[in-house]
Amino acid sequence: NVKKKISSLGYILMFYSDDPQNSIIQNKILTQWTWIGFYRDGWKWSDNTSVTSIKWSLFQPDNFGGNQYCARLISIVFSEFSGIMPGWFDDLLCADLHAFFCQSRKFNLVDLTSDVGKQ
Template sequence: NFTGPSKFIAGTDFLRTWFGARKYCRQYHTDLASSLNSTDDNYLQLLSASHGDSWIGLYRDTWKWADGSNATNVPWAPGKPNNAVGNANCASLKGGLFSDESCTNLHSFFCYTSSPMRGQIIRLQVMSDGSLLDSAVQSSVLAQ
């Protein structure tokens, strides 16, 4: 079951910058956590209560999630985002609410994971009057 809290993995054994956390999440999971609905917001807020200030996959480009989707209905802390330091381009969870801050600060983080992919092997038998060693035939096969 990859819904609710099981789709979020906390990276709390070490602190990283936002970019370091994103790199780690992309290497070992899927990406930094995106909160696409109020249920996700609630789970992340509960997780952050036990893990402290934590990076999530929200960044300033008219505020988007790490997966490129637009951020709407974000539960910002009062007065946030305010870009108070002039380079507060990344978002973290602080006390269960979203806050903008410098991407170079060090925090725990939450990765998003998706359900395992199922692989499928397909065997094809190609019948042709031409030779598969012919470069034109190979190009035609590869183009499809």
């Protein structure tokens, strides 16, 4: 499972947003399914933030077989009905093999010296 492997290394799966910083990632996943940090636990990102809106593929999420707990993304999908459509999500087995991107965990720097010597 990709999530467990990269977590053991101190990383999380990168989560998708329309932020311009993701343009590099978007260009890399133009035509292949890619794991993203999105899990069926009320559908949350890998940093445990809730999801506000997702563009699911047609008839998704369907939790086929009752064990599709991870989500993948493809940047461009060709539909015989709609032609080329941008980024869609699909739920599937977490054990399936796909490309992925990871990022270091979020953290906040705290200045511990600001109160030194004050009592």
